[in-house]
Structures are given as structure tokens and as C-alpha cells.
Amino acid sequence: MEHDLPALKRTAYALGELESAERAALEAELAQSPAARKEVAEVRQLAGVVASALASERIPGISEIQHLALESRIEQLSEEASEAARARVARQRMLFWIPTAIAACALLASSITLFMLSLKAQNTENPVVINSDPNAAKVEPARPRTSDIVKKYNEHLLAHPPLGTVAYFSPQVDTIVTPDKKNAEFHAFHNASITPLSSFPLTFDPKTYAFVQQFLERGTLPPKDAVYVEAMVNSYDYNVSTDQKQTEAILVRTEISDCPWRPGHRLARVTLKAKDAVTGEEVPVVADDVRVRVEFNPGRVSSYRLIGYENRWLMDGANPAEDRQPVKAGYRLTVLYEIVPTGVNARFEDAPGARLKYQRPAQLTHAANTDELFTVTLMYRSADDPLTKIVDVAAIDQNLRLADATGDFKFAAAVAQFGLLLMDSPAKGDAGYSSVRALAEQALGDDPRGQRADFLRIVAQAEKIVLN
């Protein structure tokens, strides 16, 4: 390599990279040469420009799941280290106590016989805890480690991939990879004029919520991709109907009120409830080939969004069998839609048929002029009738304020809102922990199993983690 050594030295000097002897020599040269001084000043200025240009580059760090894996490794190592330290201390203590112990042995021999006899008489269900050394390291009760939860969660995902997705194992990160829920497409609103029909799967994976709770109990927020709002909402009991004499195989109910996390939007709750089993009977299948369709009224609804089921678009048409489910006695499902009524924050492109080059504005029927926001169509075959039954239930918006909504509505909305916060959904709007708490607290009335109080405890855990 050919280069101008003095110039290299001047650059190194300008960047503060010369050793003291060389530095002194170069400073002497600079004192003599204005040209050299100018060059040093130029290098420094250019270095500043290059550094500030490079400082404007931005990149994400390692992923959330990698952070978790790393954190669990750190925990595991610190536990192993303290374990080893404890063992060392114990060994030293033993060496110290051996001579004393030998002397004491003879003395103890007789008392041990007595002690054994007395033990026999004791209730053996109560273990005897002997804490001989109060200075010994305090043994903490075993609590699940983040690594164990991550491992169990990964095993679960591998065995039960989320609907319509494929989970695969990546040895590179030692973890399971599933689609990234942060994709904004998963959270998009659908224009009711262009896509008036919606549907939802009748199943959900309740285990995912158990993992969310385990992460929170461990003091970590769950990975955002591990949060399934539909599973959270449906992990709680609702008092769908107190009607004991339900004649229909499956009952559909709707309720519409304010959307707690976005002023102006409406929140619709759709519940399905299968006939309960008659006591003593085996659980019958009350209906087969159950399908649900929701048609939104573009006369009243500008756009809508199904809450939860974020990866559903992957399964659309991919596996229709998942949309046709048998339903057993006692089955219940709660589904939430966030709805943007027409005229609210209206954008020109959201108007029915507006801006379409190849279509005329949609022709609205008379029904579109009613107060119906949508119609739920339920199709199923009941066990005793081979013909498919079709049930239409129209949902009318009676402008119910949130304060006047049922406890079930408020509670489901609180759980959904909590889910949106945990997954940091782009559609979370003004969602906040205080709003989640306030809503759930208003719904504490119908809580025979203490589930809602427990929910408040879980929310408090998450809030604590977030605040720290």
C-alpha cells in the first residue's frame, strides 16, 4: 500500500489517535506550518459531518422474544451461581462442624431413638421443617422462571399453531416463529360499502391467556404476539341469558354501546349461546355445521373491525372447515366489533362507493334506512333435523351510552381493551389502564366465581410492570 505517511499522521492527530511522543512531534510541525494546521482543522470538521450523518441511521434492536430468551438465560445463570455459592458455604460449614458433630453423635444417639418414636406418633401429613442454621441463605419458594414459561409457551404453539398459521422452530434463536401480529393489516378497518360481509371462527385457544397471565405473574409483559384478545374475552363467564327454557339450539344476542377507547366509535358485542345440557344427560351435540356471517349496513356503518383474531386473514378461504364447526351443549362465544358510524370522522374515500372508477355507488335497500347496524346470520343443522336452519338477528343501535350498558358488555370491553394494550395494537386508540380498571370495576356485580375481581388483580400486575 502506498500512502502519504505525514498525511496519515495528521489525520490520526486530528482524530486524537496519536501517542504522546508522536503527538508532541506533530504539534511542533503544526506550529511551523499553517497548511498542516488547516488540514487538521478540515479533517476534524469532516469527521464531525460524517459522524453526525451516520448518527442519523436508525435500526431496531433485537426482537422481543430474543430479549425474553436472553433474560431467562441471565436468570438461570444467576440462579445457578447462587446455588453454587450456597453449596460452597454449606461445604465450608460442614468442614467446621465435623469434629463437633462427632463429639455430639454419642450424646445424640439415645435422643434420636426417642425422637423417632415420637415422630411415628405424629400426623405424617405435616412435614417437619428443621431450620438448624438461621444464617443459612434464605431459600425462596420456587416460582416459575421466564425461561420455563417461554419454553412451555413454545411447546404449546408448536403443538397448537394459531388458527391459519404455521409455527415453526428456529434453532437460530432457539424459539418458535409465528406471524408477526404487529403487521398493521391485521388491525385494519374494513369499509362497509366495499366489504360488507364479515365472519369469525367459532373456536379460540384459551391456553394462550393462561400464558399471558404466567408472564405477568413472573413480572414480565407477555410477547405482543402471544396476546390473543378473543381468547382473553372468552376466558370469562358472561350471563348471556337467564332464560332457562331456551328453545333455539343456538341463541344470538347483540348489544351496542360506546367504544370505550375511541370517542365517536361504537362497540358491538355479539354472543352465541348453545342450549345447556339437561342435568344428568350426556353432553349432546346440539348443532352441526355451524356458520356465522355478519352483514354490515353501509347506510349506518362507514367501517368496522373485528377485535381479536388478528391472524384470521391468513386463514380466509384456506381452511373453510374451521368456519364450520359442531357446537356442543353449553357452548358460548363473545365477539366484539369496533364500528365507525357513518358521518363520524368521515373521510371522503370512506363514503359509500365514493372515488370508485369502475362502480356506481352501492344501491342501498330500504333496510339500510333503519337503525340496524348489522345483521348476524347463523346457519346450522340441529341434531334432530337434517335441514339447515338460517337465523337472522338484526342489531339495532339504540344509542345506548356506556354507563347504561350491561355489566357483561362493560366487562368484555374492559378485557378487550386490556388485550389491545398488552399487544400494543395500532388500533388501541385512547385505551389506558385506568379506563380498563374503571370499566371492570363497574361490572363487578355479576361475579359469582370471583373471576372479575381476579381480572382486576391481573390488570394491576400489568400496570405495575408498565410503570416500572
Place this chain on the structure above:
Amino acid sequence: MAKPNPEVDAEWIRTVVAQFERPLVMYALRLIGDLERARDVVQDAFLKLCREPRSKIEPYLAEWLYTVCRNRSLDVCRKESRVVRLAEGQLGVKVDLDADPSSSMEQRETKALVLTMVGELPEKQQEAIRLKFQHGLSYRQISKVMELTTSYVGYLIHAGLKTIRERMVDEETREDIGPVARIPGPSRTPPLPPPPRGNVGSGR
């Protein structure tokens, strides 16, 4: 099973992760050209850090981390010959020229231009320039990371800066004749494309 590391210091490791996570991903990304693999490499480096005693690593922390990431990245590139180097725009690096609200339009244009120029330097010069000016490593630390002598590192940085300066002078000359050639107007002109490689000095 690996022996427990008696010196594992959880808090220290967390601090190191927080401080170096992004710079290391940025560095590995330039070597591998794939964000997900770069993240894997960085995670591996941190996992390796967990196994080392703090007292041994701490005095050489930065060069140790960069060296581990570099070796691991080169391994990945060797093993996966299928790794395709992505064009700059596809790397996933975002450029935030407005980070400093006090900077003028002209300063922002200069930054964009300098980034283009750095991106077009020969591989080794670019790596040394980035380690020095983006990651704040010294010649000595860079020489350890890149396994070169300090004087060669000094040469790489000097040559890289020289090329950038020459090309900036070229740009300024163009700007000087600008009023004749350019249509005056308030609209922001995009940075001019760099001149063809042939015009640039060989780095002497």
C-alpha cells in the same frame, strides 16, 4: 453441562444489552445484509457474554462484543452462501435526518450525501469508518476487531475520509455553477447522484 459462571452479574449484563443492542445489530447487519440474521448474531454475542466473568471482559467490553459479532457474522456468511447482500434501501435501516431540529435544509442534504458516499466506499474502508465514527471505537480497538495493524486502520480511515472530502468538493463545484444550470425555486432539490466511480481517486 457448562460450569456455572460464579461471576454472572445480571444487572451489568442488562446494562450492556441496553447500551450495545442497537449498535451491534447495525454493525452485524452491514456484514450479513439480513436483519433477522444480524439479530441472531447479536443475541448469540450476549448469550456468550453471560458465560464470561465480568472482570475479564469489562476492560475490553466494546472490542470484545464487536469481535464476537464480526466473527459470528462472517461464519454465518460462510455457512450460508445463499445469503444475498441486499441493496442499501432494503436493509431496514431508517435514516432520520430531522433528528436535530436545529439543522438546516442544507445540513440535512449534506448528511444524506455523506451517507451515500460512505455506502460507496470499498468494504474495509467503510467498515473502519463506521466503527470509528458511528460506533466510537479507537484505532486500537478497530485493529483488534478487524484483525489488522493500527497503522493499516489509520490508512483505511484516512483514505475513506479523503475520498469523501474529494467528492464533497466535486459536489460543491457543481453547486457553484448551479445558478446557471439549475432552475431557481423554493422546492427542495434531491441530492445529486454521486459521480461515476472512475472519477474518484484510488484512495491514496
